Amino acid sequence: xxxxxxxxxxxxxxxxxxxxxxxxxxxxxxxxxxxxxxxxxxxxxxxxxxxxxxxxxxxxxxxxxxxxxxxxxxxxxxxxxxxxxxxxxxxxxxxxxxxxxxxxxxxxxxxxxxxxxxxxxxxxxxxxxxxxxxxxxxxxxx
Amino acid sequence: xxxxxxxxxxxxxxxxxxxxxxxxxxxxxxxxxxxxxxxxxxxxxxxxxxxxxxxxxxxxxxxxxxxxxxxxxxxxxxxxxxxxxxxxxxxxxxxxxxxxxxxxxxxxxxxxxxxxxxxxxxxxxxxxxxxxxxxxxxxxxx
DNA sequence: TTCCTTATTGATAAAATTATCAATAAGGAA
DNA sequence: TTCCTTATTGATAATTTTATCAATAAGGAA
Numbered sequence: 001x002x003x004x005x006x007x008x009x010x011x012x013x014x015x016x017x018x019x020x021x022x023x024x025x026x027x028x029x030x031x032x033x034x035x036x037x038x039x040x041x042x043x044x045x046x047x048x049x050x051x052x053x054x055x056x057x058x059x060x061x062x063x064x065x066x067x068x069x070x071x072x073x074x075x076x077x078x079x080x081x082x083x084x085x086x087x088x089x090x091x092x093x094x095x096x097x098x099x100x101x102x103x104x105x106x107x108x109x110x111x112x113x114x115x116x117x118x119x120x121x122x123x124x125x126x127x128x129x130x131x132x133x134x135x136x137x138x139x140x141x142x
Numbered sequence: 143x144x145x146x147x148x149x150x151x152x153x154x155x156x157x158x159x160x161x162x163x164x165x166x167x168x169x170x171x172x173x174x175x176x177x178x179x180x181x182x183x184x185x186x187x188x189x190x191x192x193x194x195x196x197x198x199x200x201x202x203x204x205x206x207x208x209x210x211x212x213x214x215x216x217x218x219x220x221x222x223x224x225x226x227x228x229x230x231x232x233x234x235x236x237x238x239x240x241x242x243x244x245x246x247x248x249x250x251x252x253x254x255x256x257x258x259x260x261x262x263x264x265x266x267x268x269x270x271x272x273x274x275x276x277x278x279x280x281x282x283x284x
Numbered sequence: 285t286t287c288c289t290t291a292t293t294g295a296t297a298a299a300a301t302t303a304t305c306a307a308t309a310a311g312g313a314a
Numbered sequence: 315t316t317c318c319t320t321a322t323t324g325a326t327a328a329t330t331t332t333a334t335c336a337a338t339a340a341g342g343a344a
Contacts, residue, residue, distance in 0.1 A: 017291060017340050038330080050294055055331060057292095059217060065234075071213050075201060075301085076330095089260050092207075100254055108250040112242060112269070118231050120271035127254070129262035159310050159321060180300080192324055197301060199322095217331085218300095 003030075003083075007066060014064070021049050025057050026081070029067070034080050036072075068124040080124065087124060091131035100127070145172075145225075149208060156206070163191050167199050168223070171209070176222050178214070210266040222266065229266060233273035242269070 004026060008018040021044075028043040029035060035043075041054045058079050061067040068082045073090045087100040109120050146168060150160040163186075170185040171177060177185075183196045200221050203209040210224045215232045229242040251262050 012341080015291080019292065019340070021293075048294090051330085052295085052332075053293060059332095060292095063234075069213070069217070071211070071219075075211070075219065077213075077217060089254070089258060089262065091260070092205075092263075098258060098260075100258065104254055104257070105247075105250050108247050109269075112231070112246055113271075115246070116231060116240060116242070117274035117277075118233070118240075118269075118271045119277050120231065120269050121234075123268075123270050125267055125269075126265075127251075127260075127262050127267075128265050129255075129260045132259035135259075135261050154311080157321080161310070161322065163323075190324090193300085194302075194325085195323060201302095202322095 003081075010066075011064070016060075016064075020047070021053050022057055022061070024049065025054065025061070026066075029079060029081050034070070034078050036076060036078050040079070065121065070124040071126045073126060073128060082124075087127065089127045089129060089131075091134055092128050093130060093134040096131045096133075098131075145223075152208075153206070158206075162189070163195055164199055164203070166191065167196065167203070168208075171221060171223050176212070176220050178218060178220050182221070207263070212266040213268045215268060215270060229269065231269045231271060231273075233276055234270050235272060235276035238273045238275075240273075 004018070004023060007026065011018055024044045024047050025040060028040050032039065032043065037051075037054055037058060040058070041049075041051055044054065058067065062069050062079065065082060067079045070078050070080065070088065072078050073092075086102055087105065088097055089100055090097050105125070112118070113120055146160075146165060149168065153160055166186045166189050167182060170182050174181065174185065179193075179196055179200060182200070183191075183193050186196065200209065204211050204221065207224060209221045212220050212222065212230065214220050215234075215237075228244055229247065230239055231242055232239050247267070254260070255262055
């Protein structure tokens with residue numbers, strides 16, 4: 001909501017344009033948080049937007065750092081507004097998720113930067129493992 | 143090559159089976175390293191295997207921790223044998239890649255484990271940023 | 285405002301990925 | 315070895331994602 005004008009200016013500065021479609025998708029992500037392409041399409045379908053446009057727009061916004069892409073662990077990707085940076089841990093057995101404070105990775109990232117010479121902009125990382133409960137239980141088949 | 147018998151035993155212990163298709167895909171990844179589903183299919187096509195089987199097998203092997211999935215940054219996923227754990231940095235501008243020693247993340251991971259109670263098994267993480275060259279150049283449009 | 289350039293979209297087709305289900309074959313038991 | 319159970323595959327259809335290209339509309343200039 002309040003960030004649309006700022007993004008509009010940012011896009012124009014690069015020669016891009018703010019369209020009603022991009023606006024609607026950003027709004028959907030603002031309201032919905034973590035969403036898959038299909039979920040986003042559901043929320044903007046009423047505007048008459050095409051699915052192709054949804055995919056194109058998501059790719060465009062992600063390339064420009066406005067959205068973050070996260071691996072959901074099921075082979076599919078989810079999108080979210082960047083800015084509220086955080087990471088996820090997903091339990092391989094029961095699927096439980098929890099957020100991880102990005103500050104935890106800050107030291108490792110700055111060390112990587114000094115060793116590689118790259119400048120890293122933290123994306124959304126997904127870690128996989130076993131949650132406290134599944135760690136105890138005898139590993140039952142999925 | 144040398145790890146197939148070990149994996150066969152591991153699978154059987156879980157009630158799964160080692161098939162010629164799984165064998166061929168593991169061999170392709172052993173030879174090829176990082177491969178997309180399409181690249182893998184090319185390498186095993188001569189066996190008469192179906193594309194559906196390739197996707198199914200990759201998902202199966204990844205679920206069982208035999209393969210790691212990595213986000214290639216283009217919205218698609220790549221697969222590799224787990225075991226040779228490492229991470230990647232990809233430059234957002236020119237696409238340059240470099241490997242990162244997983245030891246760099248070890249402290250952060252153990253801290254995450256103690257704070258969350260999860261047991262993490264390191265997957266293949268992909269970090270995005272700017273390589274030393276692109277960091278200097280005025281950001282040119284892709 | 286009106287005009288103009290061109291980034292963006294919709295429509296459509298193509299390609300990639302997943303789901304369904306009967307036929308096959310892995311591997312344990314006898 | 316032969317038989318049996320059932321995990322796995324192939325064939326096929328359905329769904330998701332991407333590519334192509336002409337039509338539209340954002341937004342700068344006059």
